[in-house]
Amino acid sequence: MPVMTAPEPVRHDRVKSAAERAAIDASCRGPVLVFASSAVFWLLMGSMLALIASFKLHIPYFLTGSPELTFGRVRMAHLQSVGIGWASLAAVAACLWLMCRLSRAELMYPKMLYLAGALWNIGVFLAVFGIIFGAGQSVEWLDAPPYAPPFFVAALGIVSAWTVAVFRRRREPHLYVTQWYILGAIFWFPWLYLVAQFTIFWAPVTGVVQPIVNWWFGHNVLGLWFTPVALGSAYYLIPKIIGRPIHSYYLSIIGFWSLALFYSWAGMHHLIGGPIPAWLATASTVGSMMMFIPVLAVAINHHMTLLGHFHRLRYSPALRFTVFGAIAYTLVSFQGSLMALKEVSKTAHFTHYIVAHAHLGAYAFVTMIFFGLFYYMIPRLTGREWVSSVLIRIHFWCAAVGITTYFAALSIGGWWQGRMMNNPDIPFARIVMYTQPHLLTRSLAGLLLTTGHIAFAISFVMNLAGWGKQRSGGPTLFVEPQATYPPGPPSL
Amino acid sequence: MTPPDIALLATVVGSIVLFGGAAAIALGWAFRDGQFDNFDQGSKSIFGPDEPVGEATDAFPGINVEVEEATAPW
Ligand code: HEM
Ligand code: HEM
Numbered sequence: 001m002p003v004m005t006a007p008e009p010v011r012h013d014r015v016k017s018a019a020e021r022a023a024i025d026a027s028c029r030g031p032v033l034v035f036a037s038s039a040v041f042w043l044l045m046g047s048m049l050a051l052i053a054s055f056k057l058h059i060p061y062f063l064t065g066s067p068e069l070t071f072g073r074v075r076m077a078h079l080q081s082v083g084i085g086w087a088s089l090a091a092v093a094a095c096l097w098l099m100c101r102l103s104r105a106e107l108m109y110p111k112m113l114y115l116a117g118a119l120w121n122i123g124v125f126l127a128v129f130g131i132i133f134g135a136g137q138s139v140e141w142l143d144a145p146p147y148a149p150p151f152f153v154a155a156l157g158i159v160s161a162w163t164v165a166v167f168r169r170r171r172e173p174h175l176y177v178t179q180w181y182i183l184g185a186i187f188w189f190p191w192l193y194l195v196a197q198f199t200i201f202w203a204p205v206t207g208v209v210q211p212i213v214n215w216w217f218g219h220n221v222l223g224l225w226f227t228p229v230a231l232g233s234a235y236y237l238i239p240k241i242i243g244r245p246i247h248s249y250y251l252s253i254i255g256f257w258s259l260a261l262f263y264s265w266a267g268m269h270h271l272i273g274g275p276i277p278a279w280l281a282t283a284s285t286v287g288s289m290m291m292f293i294p295v296l297a298v299a300i301n302h303h304m305t306l307l308g309h310f311h312r313l314r315y316s317p318a319l320r321f322t323v324f325g326a327i328a329y330t331l332v333s334f335q336g337s338l339m340a341l342k343e344v345s346k347t348a349h350f351t352h353y354i355v356a357h358a359h360l361g362a363y364a365f366v367t368m369i370f371f372g373l374f375y376y377m378i379p380r381l382t383g384r385e386w387v388s389s390v391l392i393r394i395h396f397w398c399a400a401v402g403i404t405t406y407f408a409a410l411s412i413g414g415w416w417q418g419r420m421m422n423n424p425d426i427p428f429a430r431i432v433m434y435t436q437p438h439l440l441t442r443s444l445a446g447l448l449l450t451t452g453h454i455a456f457a458i459s460f461v462m463n464l465a466g467w468g469k470q471r472s473g474g475p476t477l478f479v480e481p482q483a484t485y486p487p488g489p490p491s492l
Numbered sequence: 493m494t495p496p497d498i499a500l501l502a503t504v505v506g507s508i509v510l511f512g513g514a515a516a517i518a519l520g521w522a523f524r525d526g527q528f529d530n531f532d533q534g535s536k537s538i539f540g541p542d543e544p545v546g547e548a549t550d551a552f553p554g555i556n557v558e559v560e561e562a563t564a565p566w
Contacts, residue, residue, distance in 0.1 A: 013541035021542060102538065174537040175527050187514065195503055203495070240538055243547045249535035253528065260515060316550040376550055385553040392552065469553070 020104065027106035028096050029381045031113035033464070035093035036374060038121050040460050042085025045128065047450040049078040054446050058439040068132050076136050076143045080127040083141070083221075084152070087362065089120060090370040091229040092159050095182045097377055098236055099163050102179050103170030107162070116158035123151030139200055139210075141218040149197050156193065160186040177252040181232030184260055188224040192217055208275055212268065219267035222361060227329075228259065230369040231298060234326045237376055238305055241319045242312050247304035255297035262290040269340035273349060281342075288340035295333040302326045317392045321372030324400060328364035332357065347422060352435060352442075353414025356407050363449075364403045371399065371456065378460065384468035391459045398452030406445035413438025 053075045055062050063069045100107050107113075127144035130136065135145035163186045167179065196217035199205050205213060239246050246252055265287025268280045306323065313320050335357055338344050348354060375392065379385055386392060413435050420431045462468070493501070522528060539545050 010541065015542075017540040018542035021540070172537060174534050175522070176534065176537050183518075191507070191511070195507060199503055236538060239535070240543070241548060241550045243539075243543075243545055243549065245532075245535035245539070245545060249531040252535075253531075257519070312548060315552060315555050316548070317552055318550045387553070389552045389554065 021101070024100050024104065024106055025097075025380050027108075028100045028110070031107065031110045031117065032093045032097045032377070033381060034114060034117040035089045035096070035120075036378065037460070037464065038117065038124075039086050039089035039093065039370075040457050042081050042089065042124055042128075043453055044457055046078050046081035046086055047446070047453050049074050049081055049128075051443065051446050051450060053078055054439070054443045058436050058443065067134065073132050073134070073136060077128045077131045079141070080124065080131060080144055082362070084127060084144070085124040087226055087366055087370065089117075089124075090374070091185070091226060092116075092120070093377075094229050094233050094370065094373055095159070095163050095186055096166075097381070098178055098232060099166045099182055102172065102176050102236070103166050104172040105166050105169040107166060108169070109162075112158055113162055116155040116162075119151045119158075120155040123148045123155065126151065137201075139214055141221060142196060142200060142214070146201060149193075149201075153190070153194065153197070156190045160190055176236070177246070177249070177256060178232035178236045180253070180256045181228035181235070184256070185225055185228040185232075188220065188228075192220050192224065211271060211274065212276060212280070215270040216264075216267040219270055220264055223259070223263035223266070226362070226366045227263070228256075230325065230366045231255075231259075231329065233369050233373045234302065234322050234329075237318055237322045237372060238302060238326070241316050241322075241376070242306065242309040244305060244309065247301050247307075251297045251301045255294045255301070258290070258297070259294040262287050262294070266291060266340065269336075269345070272340070272342055272345040285340045285342070288337045291333060291337055295330060295337075298326070299330040317386070317396065318372045318376035320396055321368050321375060321399075323372075325365050325367075325369035325372060328360055328368065332361040332365050335360065347415065347418035349418070351414040351418040351421070352410040352438065353418060356410035356414055359403065359410075360407050364407065368399065368403075371395070374456075374460070378463055379468065382463055382466075382468075384463055384466065384470055386459055387462045387467045388459065391455045394455040395452045395459070398448045398455065402445045402448035402452060405448070406442055409438045409441035409445065 052063065052069060053071055056071045056074070067073075096107065096113070123144075126148040130145035130148060131143060136143045137145065163182065167183065196213060199213045200210060200217075204210070235246065235252060266284050268276060268284035269288050272281045272285070274281075302323075313323060339348055339354075339357065348357075375386070417431055417435050420426045420434065421428075527534070536545060543549050
């Protein structure tokens with residue numbers, strides 16, 4: 001592979017282009033920081049709720065005094081806090097910032113987006129605390145009490161409209177693949193959410209159609225909201241950080257369109273073995289298998305782009321998190337496609353194995369990519385370096401070791417749990433006892449993850465508070481200028 | 493058919509038309525607009541004179557990638 005070299009850019013062009021980039025970043029600074037900082041808040045909140053839920057599974061008498069802290073409520077509150085709170089707010093921040101940069105257009109009327117941020121946060125607050133105080137609804141992923149959704153709908157409407165408005169004002173004629181993903185996401189998510197609200201709560205369908213709509217929604221939130229935004233972010237950051245265009249742009253476009261085509265078919269794989277028409281589940285299994293196409297397209301592309309540049313992982317925090325997330329995307333999708341086979345589902349369904357898969361997707365893939373994005377985006381918005389390499393390294397290693405342990409413990413425990421549950425000769429209580437050490441390991445992994453989150457939050461708040469070294473004006477490169485730094489071995 | 497059935501049918505049919513239609517329009521527009529004409533150029537659209545191809549744009553605070561690479565053992 002020949003090394004790409006560009007002609008030496010003319011200084012004047014460089015300054016002009018840097019000024020344009022800085023002006024675009026400045027135009028979306030306020031709203032993006034509002035979404036990003038509230039995302040970090042809900043990540044911390046979600047971690048606390050997760051730890052309580054996790055400890056309760058192996059210490060049954062932990063916090064039994066109050067109905068507010070029963071497992072059922074705390075677990076649902078965790079899901080809302082990290083799903084609609086952290087991951088969705090981070091996704092909105094990503095959509096806004098990436099769309100402005102890639103369209104080379106400034107954000108207009110940012111005040112409406114402050115309103116959207118406020119509405120969204122009120123919605124998450126009502127969802128999380130509504131559930132804790134007993135108003136949750138037993139529809140997974142849509143368990144927020146009925147008074148929360150209107151806030152999301154209003155906020156989503158504004159966010160989608162503003163993202164499209166930026167796109168329409170674009171100065172860059174070419175649509176980069178990330179923009180395809182973002183446009184897909186901001187079109188799909190409001191539509192999914194509205195249809196699901198409508199058919200489950202406002203004009204409820206009955207009987208078996210209800211779980212079908214429920215899982216069509218639940219699955220597509222993952223695949224047509226979190227996944228495209230996270231993949232879009234990786235498609236921007238990996239080439240940008242290493243300074244090398246994506247290996248095959250053609251493949252990336254194929255990847256986008258095949259995701260759009262196949263993912264929405266796959267939702268019924270959550271109901272394999274359930275009382276739904278057999279052809280529906282089979283169609284979803286086929287859709288899940290077809291997902292190998294976009295997944296392979298992404299995997300090959302990212303790998304080939306990085307080839308020869310893996311050493312950059314030592315230097316760039318954003319790249320580390322993003323590449324970790326991109327690898328996890330391949331793993332979670334391969335695993336998911338196999339789980340959609342009836343033979344595998346027979347063992348894995350209703351076990352901790354699914355929770356392991358859920359976190360491989362929602363954490364190792366989506367959350368890690370958003371961490372990477374934040375490490376790249378926030379300094380460019382505030383004009384300040386991160387204050388401490390040590391905090392970033394603590395975050396990375398806690399997250400990487402934590403989620404790997406989490407996944408391994410629950411995958412092994414969950415698989416054997418499923419095998420035992422399918423054997424009528426094994427008493428249920430024995431299976432419960434068998435899972436205990438695995439659940440304890442998950443809690444320890446959770447403590448590690450939470451430690452990482454706290455390190456991340458400290459870095460984040462310090463950056464916002466103006467602690468880092470100032471970097472305004474010139475190019476947005478966050479690389480020290482040549483020869484001002486004494487060389488030494490980089491630490492991991 | 494009960495009202496919920498009708499609502500469901502309308503939603504499903506409406507969604508297929510809206511969703512499939514939107515995808516078809518988007519794909520058609522992209523072809524007409526020449527988005528798929530030059531993939532090589534497309535992949536470079538994220539670079540610019542200030543952040544050109546061949547230049548790394550991110551590092552831990554205090555690390556100079558060029559110096560690190562020049563002195564690295566590999
Ligand atoms: C090709 C891609 C994927 C396929 C085929 C797939 C397949 C599956 C299947 C079959 C289940 C149901 C397991 C069961 O209950 O028996 C499942 C659950 C789940 N998957 Fe995936 N998956 C894929 C990618 C992802 C990604 C990218 C994410 C995260 C963003 C993710 C997150 C989840 C979550 C959170 C659940 C649990 C849902 C719940 O029960 O609450 N999956 N997946
Ligand atoms: C501090 C780290 C975390 C810990 C200890 C943790 C723990 C847990 C626990 C105990 C559950 C309930 C599992 C069950 O029902 O048996 C759960 C569910 C879930 N968590 Fe987390 N979690 C953490 C972070 C996250 C993050 C950051 C996300 C991403 C957005 C996430 C996404 C989910 C999802 C999607 C589910 C539902 C899984 C399912 O139904 O299969 N978690 N988590």
